[in-house]
């Protein structure tokens with residue numbers, strides 16, 4: 233691999249250093265491009281631009297590889313659990329038994345959310361989308377935890393991680409309880425993290441609540457699969473907001489809003505709504521494949537395609553297998569699943585999708601499992617947010633600890649050139 237890249241501009245030659253990552257990804261370092269040439273790059277959607285160097289996640293879109301801190305997603309989803317994976321993603325190593333126990337104990341120090349937060353929740357109408365409520369409640373946490381994180385202090389950073397893991401889970405489940413008109417539950421510090429998710433969501437004061445291990449294990453696996461995904465839209469948002477030295481809660485709140493969009497995390501809800509629309513319209517997969525291919529039709533096959541994966545999203549493979557297992561174990565025969573499999577089968581052999589490398593992504597099957605597990609559709613993206621929290625925290629921490637500069641992209645101006653003020657009568 234050459235050590236530099238050559239650029240010729242206006243008859244001048246410029247050399248820029250080549251940077252090669254630990255998995256041999258090649259980058260042209262253009263940090264001095266404008267200073268040397270006066271020119272900038274133009275890359276809408278940052279499809280070709282690396283925003284940072286990171287040690288957290290490795291993705292290979294062509295090969296369908298996803299690793300957290302060097303461990304494959306297949307290995308972790310088969311052998312680990314969400315709290316352990318959260319520790320790995322955030323701190324870089326699999327925890328020892330003591331580290332994991334301390335992590336769980338230290339998170340429990342922060343699982344009581346200030347009662348006044350309920351007043352903010354009460355201010356929302358019952359039909360408010362849970363992601364909008366979650367983003368607001370997350371930002372509101374700053375009001376009750378105003379202490380600025382000293383990122384130079386490992387202990388301060390560790391405590392901020394535990395506080396965010398503890399409080400975010402509780403307020404995320406409150407968004408569901410609000411839509412149902414149920415009383416808000418409290419975290420039980422004698423139970424595990426994902427066990428608490430189940431209780432916080434579904435336990436009612438009127439009857440005993442038994443956690444179904446099949447459902448709990450499936451949700452734990454789903455959270456692992458959603459935990460991190462390098463510089464996706466919401467994670468880049470968390471980094472960008474955090475780069476101004478805004479607080480961790482404020483940065484996570486912005487990430488929740490970015491994830492909400494149907495092109496990103498909101499796709500899992502959009503997939504279910506699409507499958508239900510197809511079902512209500514007679515189940516004709518072909519009709520909707522044709523709509524997805526019609527440039528004059530805004531319809532897109534939700535859950536298909538990915539900015540990075542030009543092969544199968546490795547998470548989709550695992551989730552599809554889990555969907556089959558969970559629905560079989562729960563004895564759920566969901567016709568929606570049959571429509572999803574038909575769509576996938578036909579799309580994978582269709583030239584339009586093949587030529588654009590459009591494969592099922594993480595969102596295509598996750599909604600089907602969530603529905604079988606009793607999670608309501610409008611909560612699917614909140615599930616994604618709970619899973620993605622450790623990734624957001626890890627990336628924010630890496631960006632701040634590495635003292636990265638405030639994110640401030642350039643632009644190419646294409647508007648009006650200089651002109652003088654016109655009096656009202658002259659307009």
Ligand code: SDX
Pocket residue numbers: 277460461463464465494495496497499524525531532533534535536537538539540588590593594595
């Ligand atoms: C997530 O980035 C991440 O890592 C995200 C994520 C994570 O873990 O954080 O993996 C989670 O967000 C997964 C993606 C969920 N979104 C969806 O399922 C929504 C449907 N998918 C698309 O909107 C789209 O595929 C994107 C947004 C995911 C990717 O869009 P790109 O990379 O900008 O690609 P593009 O829009 O330029 O599309 C390229 C071509 C176009 O056709 P042509 O102009 O070349 O003729 O493919 C077509 C698009 O029209 N296309 C689709 C399509 N996705 C792309 N056509 C029909 N249906 C689709 N779903």
